[in-house]
Amino acid sequence: MLRTALLACLLALAGYASAAWLTHDFQIWTAEGARRLEVAQHPVPVPPVTVDGPGMAAQPLPALLAQGGGVTLVDFIYTRCQTVCLSLGSSFQQLQAALLADRAAGAHAGVRLLSISFDDAHDTPAVLQAYARTLQADPLVWNWVRVPDVAQQQALLQRLGVVVVPDGRGDYEHNAAFLVLDAQGRLVRVFDLAEQQLALDFARHLAQGGRL
Amino acid sequence: MSARPLRAAVAAMSTISAIRAHTTPQRQAWVGAALLGLLLVPAVRQWLTASMWRHMVLQFPLWMLAGAWLVAVLPPTARARVARWNAYGISGLVGAGAALAVLMVPRVLDLVLVSAPVEAAKCAALLLAGAGLRLSWRAAGLVVQGFFLGNMLPMTAVVGQLYIDSPLRLCNAYLLDDQARLGAWLVTAAALLAVGWLAQVAWWVVRREALVMQAARTARP
Numbered sequence: 001m002l003r004t005a006l007l008a009c010l011l012a013l014a015g016y017a018s019a020a021w022l023t024h025d026f027q028i029w030t031a032e033g034a035r036r037l038e039v040a041q042h043p044v045p046v047p048p049v050t051v052d053g054p055g056m057a058a059q060p061l062p063a064l065l066a067q068g069g070g071v072t073l074v075d076f077i078y079t080r081c082q083t084v085c086l087s088l089g090s091s092f093q094q095l096q097a098a099l100l101a102d103r104a105a106g107a108h109a110g111v112r113l114l115s116i117s118f119d120d121a122h123d124t125p126a127v128l129q130a131y132a133r134t135l136q137a138d139p140l141v142w143n144w145v146r147v148p149d150v151a152q153q154q155a156l157l158q159r160l161g162v163v164v165v166p167d168g169r170g171d172y173e174h175n176a177a178f179l180v181l182d183a184q185g186r187l188v189r190v191f192d193l194a195e196q197q198l199a200l201d202f203a204r205h206l207a208q209g210g211r212l
Numbered sequence: 213m214s215a216r217p218l219r220a221a222v223a224a225m226s227t228i229s230a231i232r233a234h235t236t237p238q239r240q241a242w243v244g245a246a247l248l249g250l251l252l253v254p255a256v257r258q259w260l261t262a263s264m265w266r267h268m269v270l271q272f273p274l275w276m277l278a279g280a281w282l283v284a285v286l287p288p289t290a291r292a293r294v295a296r297w298n299a300y301g302i303s304g305l306v307g308a309g310a311a312l313a314v315l316m317v318p319r320v321l322d323l324v325l326v327s328a329p330v331e332a333a334k335c336a337a338l339l340l341a342g343a344g345l346r347l348s349w350r351a352a353g354l355v356v357q358g359f360f361l362g363n364m365l366p367m368t369a370v371v372g373q374l375y376i377d378s379p380l381r382l383c384n385a386y387l388l389d390d391q392a393r394l395g396a397w398l399v400t401a402a403a404l405l406a407v408g409w410l411a412q413v414a415w416w417v418v419r420r421e422a423l424v425m426q427a428a429r430t431a432r433p
Binding site: 001003004005007008011012014015016018019022023028029030031032033034161163165167173175 | 323384
């Protein structure tokens with residue numbers, strides 16, 4: 001019986017240890033939670049993938065992020081989307097209004113918006129341009145790109161932890177969020193869709209030279 | 213819930229009991245090894261993990277089943293040695309319970325798709341959980357069995373209900389309706405296992421009473 005008690009305790013401990021490892025000490029329960037926590041602890045550099053979009057030549061993504069030495073709020077979208085991207089679009093419209101107001105007031109000029117399409121086959125620069133126009137995106141603060149090379153696009157999605165699942169009806173489900181990237185081309189935070197203001201304030205803080 | 217899962221569960225259970233009734237330990241171990249080989253085939257693994265409900269309601273139990281069948285080949289001496297560390301089946305049930313509880317964390321389902329070491333650990337844990345249950349169940353007796361199921365089944369049902377109710381996708385790799393389907397399966401499986409075990413207990417009690425009555429009748433002069 002003593003042996004049994006010992007072994008049972010060891011097994012229970014092993015279970016506890018694996019659960020603690022899996023949930024980052026019981027802070028998170030989902031892969032998305034883990035991704036957000038891990039990014040906040042260790043920024044993730046974007047791979048040097050080539051992007052193109054309306055009004056810009058093909059260029060490496062890190063170079064685009066480094067322009068202006070500021071902070072970029074990124075979302076991943078596809079233009080045929082009828083669900084979460086629409087709400088992302090209206091969030092980005094509100095963010096754009098706030099950033100334009102900032103610039104008019106002469107503050108926080110370093111924060112920009114970038115929408116990246118993961119539907120590279122459909123979302124050509126021309127399609128992105130038309131879509132950006134419907135959302136009244138101002139190229140001064142809000143740009144649109146896609147990753148024309150399929151392998152590079154996969155690498156980018158994988159590195160940033162963006163998971164896109166075809167739903168079998170021609171649409172995709174994806175873990176939409178606000179991604180904050182710094183001028184060094186590193187993903188430093190991932191904010192939930194409900195944390196729009198927090199994402200904006202964090203980007204402003206970072207653009208002012210605030211610490212991570 | 214349609215009747216299809218219920219019929220499938222009943223068919224699976226009767227198949228298992230039929231196999232158990234008609235096989236030698238060696239044959240059982242061969243079947244277990246064959247199942248293990250099948251589960252290791254990349255295409256099979258792909259198909260089982262392509263959907264959230266198949267991943268948890270099919271793949272998990274199949275790995276456990278493989279473990280339970282493989283352990284049949286354990287010789288009596290080894291079995292006795294294991295039993296010394298497993299009084300009343302407590303170690304086996306604690307181990308299986310811990311493994312299953314950890315594997316209910318939603319992050320697992322996403323993580324095993326992208327991390328080979330975690331997938332290997334998951335499969336090993338399920339194999340061992342199946343073997344542990346097999347070696348412990350009879351030794352546990354009704355009280356310990358009831359305690360184990362009384363913890364595991366409500367936990368399974370609660371996780372299932374969470375999956376049904378959650379408006380958010382808890383796994384990045386799976387669709388929302390798939391998640392709800394998995395939830396319904398988990399609740400159903402928990403209910404079926406509870407009913408099955410209670411039926412078994414009732415059967416056992418009735419049989420014992422019949423034996424007691426019979427003994428009393430034969431003891432009378």
